[in-house]
Amino acid sequence: xxxxxxxxxCNRGGREVFRGLSFGLATGxxxxxxxxxxxxxxxxxxxxxxxxxxAAGRLILExxxxxxxxxxxxxYLGHQDAMKPSLTVGENLQxxxxxxxxxxxxxxxxEAVDLAELADLPAAYLSAGQRRRLSIARLLAVPRPIWLxxxxxxxxxxxxxxxxxxxxxxxxxDGGMIIAAAHGMIGLERACELKLDRA
Amino acid sequence: xxxxxxxxxxxxxxxxxxxxxxxxxxxxxxIVITMIPFAVGPxxxxxxxxxxxxxxxxxxxxxxxxxxxxFATDHEDGSLDLLMMGGMxxxxxxxxxxxxxxxxxxxPLVVIAPLLGLMLNVELHATGWLALTLAAGTPALxxxxxxxxxxxxxxxxxxxxxxxxxxxxxxxxxxxxxxxxNAAIVGPTPxxxxxxxxxxxxxxxxxxxxxxxxxxxxxxxx
Numbered sequence: 001x002x003x004x005x006x007x008x009x010c011n012r013g014g015r016e017v018f019r020g021l022s023f024g025l026a027t028g029x030x031x032x033x034x035x036x037x038x039x040x041x042x043x044x045x046x047x048x049x050x051x052x053x054x055a056a057g058r059l060i061l062e063x064x065x066x067x068x069x070x071x072x073x074x075x076y077l078g079h080q081d082a083m084k085p086s087l088t089v090g091e092n093l094q095x096x097x098x099x100x101x102x103x104x105x106x107x108x109x110x111e112a113v114d115l116a117e118l119a120d121l122p123a124a125y126l127s128a129g130q131r132r133r134l135s136i137a138r139l140l141a142v143p144r145p146i147w148l149x150x151x152x153x154x155x156x157x158x159x160x161x162x163x164x165x166x167x168x169x170x171x172x173x174d175g176g177m178i179i180a181a182a183h184g185m186i187g188l189e190r191a192c193e194l195k196l197d198r199a
Numbered sequence: 200x201x202x203x204x205x206x207x208x209x210x211x212x213x214x215x216x217x218x219x220x221x222x223x224x225x226x227x228x229x230i231v232i233t234m235i236p237f238a239v240g241p242x243x244x245x246x247x248x249x250x251x252x253x254x255x256x257x258x259x260x261x262x263x264x265x266x267x268x269x270f271a272t273d274h275e276d277g278s279l280d281l282l283m284m285g286g287m288x289x290x291x292x293x294x295x296x297x298x299x300x301x302x303x304x305x306x307p308l309v310v311i312a313p314l315l316g317l318m319l320n321v322e323l324h325a326t327g328w329l330a331l332t333l334a335a336g337t338p339a340l341x342x343x344x345x346x347x348x349x350x351x352x353x354x355x356x357x358x359x360x361x362x363x364x365x366x367x368x369x370x371x372x373x374x375x376x377x378x379x380x381n382a383a384i385v386g387p388t389p390x391x392x393x394x395x396x397x398x399x400x401x402x403x404x405x406x407x408x409x410x411x412x413x414x415x416x417x418x419x420x421x
Binding site: 046049050051068071072074076078079080081082083084086087091095096098099100102103 | 201202204205206209212213216275276277278280281282283284285286287420
């Protein structure tokens with residue numbers, strides 16, 4: 001499987017965010033998108049997720065399912081955690097797991113991010129780091145080949161960051177791909193770097 | 200089917216639980232109808248004549264009350280992004296949300312309408328007919344409101360804009376709803392034609408509302 005972008009251009013709010021971006025990413029590879037604030041790291045992830053229209057250029061996933069949009073073969077971990085405060089931790093994850101996939105593997109996913117004990121607690125009582133871990137559990141509950149992570153380590157403590165690095169490594173070993181927007185290498189030592197500069 | 204059920208149940212849970220506002224519409228409906236006899240005075244004949252119209256107007260306003268939060272909360276916490284990335288077409292997801300919204304906020308209005316009719320001196324058998332027209336017509340209100348909610352999703356104070364956008368479009372529903380209710384209660388016009396048009400409005404809303412709302416969401420979120 002290979003994700004290929006050529007000449008990718010993105011416009012948001014009538015302003016060109018980036019232009020002519022080309023990269024390729026194969027199974028088991030990771031790419032860290034770096035650059036200054038406002039340079040279009042998050043926009044790139046949203047373009048790949050299919051949440052922002054591609055203004056010009058092509059984005060294809062070779063070897064993926066041809067009739068399914070790339071967004072439906074990818075997980076998007078944005079700044080917001082998409083968890084409802086009035087539902088419990090377990091209910092939140094159960095919902096996303098059923099909506100995005102087949103609804104299995106909720107419990108192992110919670111265990112993987114060390115939240116299994118809090119499954120019956122309303123999500124309103126979680127700390128920022130715990131909420132982040134709950135969103136990461138979503139990536140584990142539903143298998144999808146591409147992970148799009150927008151500053152995944154924000155508000156995570158050191159042990160959790162380490163755990164995330166392990167999970168990302170496992171995903172790559174299992175034949176996944178990761179594109180992360182970050183300011184460092186976030187534990188992906190062998191990842192290639194895509195440095196965005198202001199156009 | 201699994202994703203449909205998951206989304207339907209989640210949205211119903213969210214409105215029923217704390218802060219969801221499922222009963223807000225019904226309470227608002229109750230208060231408005233309770234105030235009317237005080238405003239109009241104890242003229243029982245007059246109350247009975249205007250009763251169906253007042254009940255319909257109250258239900259219309261009450262059903263729009265919680266509508267502005269329908270997509271706004273999902274937009275604020277990022278859920279809307281993920282709803283777009285699921286395997287379910289956005290149109291279907293939007294329709295599911297509307298159905299969940301109607302079950303939790305529209306259906307209670309239909310259920311309490313016969314009771315409130317008594318306050319307006321509308322007889323019990325007549326309020327049964329009235330509830331039937333509400334059951335047929337309130338889905339149309341939800342589906343029309345859905346489009347307004349999708350258009351105003353990115354606005355901080357979308358509530359007023361929503362009312363201004365949506366209320367004019369609900370006029371046909373109001374007209375045929377009250378026409379059907381009056382036909383059933385006082386006659387002499389037949390009940391069938393306005394009631395079938397009312398049903399048709401709801402069905403057209405079910406088909407067109409989600410398509411328009413999904414288009415508005417896609418456009419608005421870029």
